[in-house]
Amino acid sequence: MKGAQRYRAEHTTRQAAAHLLLVLACLAFLYPMALMTINSFKADAEMYVNPAGFPQRWTLQSYGKIFQYHGGMWINYVNSVIIAVTSTVLSVLLCALAAFAFAKYRFKGRNLIFSLLLATMMVPPEITIPGLYVIFAKLQWINTLRAQILPTITPVLGLFLIRQYMLDIPDSLIEAAKIDGAGHITVFWKVMVPTSAPILGAFAILHFMSVWNAYTWPVLVATKQQVQPIMVILPQLVDPIIGFLPVWGTIMAGCVLSTLPLLIVFVAFQDKFISSVVIGAIKE
Amino acid sequence: MNAQDVPPPGPTAFARLTCWKDLLAPYLFIFPFIVSFLALFLGPAIYALLLSFFRYAGYGKATWVGLRNYTIILNYDVFWIEMRNVLFYWIAHAIPMVILAFLLAVLVNAKVITRKNFFKPIIFVPQVVASVAAALLFQNFFGTKYGILNNLLGTQIPWLTDMDLARWAVVIVLVWRGTGYWFVICLAGLTTISNEIIEAAIVDGATAWQRLIRITIPLMHKTFLFVFVVDAIVTLRLFAEPNVLAGKPGTLAPVEMAPVINLVVENVRNAQFGLAAATGWLLFVVIAFVSWLQFRLLQRKAEER
Numbered sequence: 001m002k003g004a005q006r007y008r009a010e011h012t013t014r015q016a017a018a019h020l021l022l023v024l025a026c027l028a029f030l031y032p033m034a035l036m037t038i039n040s041f042k043a044d045a046e047m048y049v050n051p052a053g054f055p056q057r058w059t060l061q062s063y064g065k066i067f068q069y070h071g072g073m074w075i076n077y078v079n080s081v082i083i084a085v086t087s088t089v090l091s092v093l094l095c096a097l098a099a100f101a102f103a104k105y106r107f108k109g110r111n112l113i114f115s116l117l118l119a120t121m122m123v124p125p126e127i128t129i130p131g132l133y134v135i136f137a138k139l140q141w142i143n144t145l146r147a148q149i150l151p152t153i154t155p156v157l158g159l160f161l162i163r164q165y166m167l168d169i170p171d172s173l174i175e176a177a178k179i180d181g182a183g184h185i186t187v188f189w190k191v192m193v194p195t196s197a198p199i200l201g202a203f204a205i206l207h208f209m210s211v212w213n214a215y216t217w218p219v220l221v222a223t224k225q226q227v228q229p230i231m232v233i234l235p236q237l238v239d240p241i242i243g244f245l246p247v248w249g250t251i252m253a254g255c256v257l258s259t260l261p262l263l264i265v266f267v268a269f270q271d272k273f274i275s276s277v278v279i280g281a282i283k284e
Numbered sequence: 285m286n287a288q289d290v291p292p293p294g295p296t297a298f299a300r301l302t303c304w305k306d307l308l309a310p311y312l313f314i315f316p317f318i319v320s321f322l323a324l325f326l327g328p329a330i331y332a333l334l335l336s337f338f339r340y341a342g343y344g345k346a347t348w349v350g351l352r353n354y355t356i357i358l359n360y361d362v363f364w365i366e367m368r369n370v371l372f373y374w375i376a377h378a379i380p381m382v383i384l385a386f387l388l389a390v391l392v393n394a395k396v397i398t399r400k401n402f403f404k405p406i407i408f409v410p411q412v413v414a415s416v417a418a419a420l421l422f423q424n425f426f427g428t429k430y431g432i433l434n435n436l437l438g439t440q441i442p443w444l445t446d447m448d449l450a451r452w453a454v455v456i457v458l459v460w461r462g463t464g465y466w467f468v469i470c471l472a473g474l475t476t477i478s479n480e481i482i483e484a485a486i487v488d489g490a491t492a493w494q495r496l497i498r499i500t501i502p503l504m505h506k507t508f509l510f511v512f513v514v515d516a517i518v519t520l521r522l523f524a525e526p527n528v529l530a531g532k533p534g535t536l537a538p539v540e541m542a543p544v545i546n547l548v549v550e551n552v553r554n555a556q557f558g559l560a561a562a563t564g565w566l567l568f569v570v571i572a573f574v575s576w577l578q579f580r581l582l583q584r585k586a587e588e589r
Contacts, residue, residue, distance in 0.1 A: 098313060
């Protein structure tokens with residue numbers, strides 16, 4: 001009896017200690033995000049005297065400024081949306097089409113082409129920067145949205161993941177559709193796309209996130225505000241009158257706005273979102 | 285084959301037509317991807333390889349310089365300083381991050397934790413914040429005059445302008461944002477350890493600590509290696525965090541803090557496309573070596589199973 005009691009007491013202490021540790025860790029992870037949100041409700045001027053505490057005066061002024069600065073930063077927000085959405089739609093479509101062929105057709109050169117594509121996954125995308133820049137400059141595509149969209153539309157990882165998934169889709173489904181008179185394209189749209197929807201969605205999330213967060217290439221090819229995505233302009237925000245002084249309230253409002261779309265998707269899907277983000281690493 | 289098997293002429297023509305379509309279909313399906321891939325990735329990559337043997341300013345004539353771009357970069361102290369920075373960022377953030385991610389995974393996976401699904405998303409959520417936003421957040425946090433930390437401490441410590449301190453600020457951003465990712469990987473690894481082994485150990489009277497040291501960590505150490513190596517490749521491509529944290533608005537970080545990609549970006553900005561391309565390909569050599577290492581390690585892992 002005594003042993004059981006002691007065991008139970010120990011168990012409770014251990015449980016409390018484990019929970020306490022985890023709660024502390026969670027607070028540490030959430031603290032910066034909480035700061036970001038709280039500070040976005042302060043005026044820029046208050047950020048210089050009270051950066052750490054709660055706002056003395058809660059205000060939406062910083063959010064308003066996002067829409068005024070530099071002739072309206074909503075342009076940059078819209079740019080980010082256009083770039084990320086277009087890139088996601090195009091890349092998922094291109095990957096799914098090619099993955100269908102690699103998974104369900106036998107054709108000459110299939111394995112060779114596929115292994116060559118996989119081998120290029122080792123090549124860091126940054127390697128293409130000088131080449132792409134020279135080519136795009138010749139085409140006069142520097143400072144356009146397509147210069148930011150096009151280099152992102154052929155992710156081999158997406159092709160690989162979608163093909164792996166399609167390999168497991170039974171051939172009988174395709175045969176049945178063919179007997180019903182479906183052509184190649186109908187089979188793709190009516191059979192392959194609906195059945196592989198989970199991986200298409202997962203990859204879409206992963207890809208959207210990487211394009212939305214992109215910085216290196218956009219910072220080079222988008223030097224005019226008209227075409228800059230939100231990520232490029234945020235670190236450049238300074239006081240329009242004094243210059244050089246970062247306007248922290250406004251910047252934090254921009255950070256919140258740039259996080260919000262992904263955060264909403266994350267809260268809505270949680271586990272699915274998490275597994276899509278780590279899918280590249282888990283699959284190996 | 286007898287005469288009856290010979291199909292009538294009409295349907296044959298149709299069959300031949302579908303046959304021709306069947307043959308062509310897969311090529312048509314891969315066509316958009318392959319063409320875009322060649323035009324937007326492989327083509328520019330090979331073009332960059334060619335550029336790396338020329339001196340080219342983006343207009344006029346390109347001059348063949350052989351390997352000189354590579355020797356210039358390899359003899360350029362900035363390249364080595366930036367390589368050293370990247371190595372520092374990798375070692376300094378990967379070790380605490382892996383330990384933290386693993387310990388959190390062990391905690392969340394522990395039987396005593398009743399609300400696993402409450403903690404998991406919270407630990408992961410910094411991953412949702414973009415690198416640029418995360419860096420800005422911490423730039424505000426570590427600011428000297430108007431920073432949050434100095435305000436709380438009542439000090440004026442130059443966290444971001446003293447390079448030795450600022451490098452650690454970059455490490456903190458990387459750990460804060462990255463832990464959730466590797467935490468999920470570790471959690472996935474932990475769930476593959478069979479309960480039987482753990483229960484057998486409990487029956488044998490092993491304490492929680494002994495189980496951690498003797499069973500869990502040895503079974504997980506391949507996962508740690510994987511994390512470490514993959515993280516090395518990610519860090520070699522680092523750009524946003526140090527530049528946003530330590531750069532003034534609109535400029536890149538000073539050399540003492542800059543990652544290697546800065547050399548690519550700066551050379552492109554200065555229209556030194558040959559030098560930029562050579563830097564890129566040198567980076568590829570390093571990444572290829574690391575990938576090869578990873579492949580070898582994973583192969584050993586597969587053999588041991």
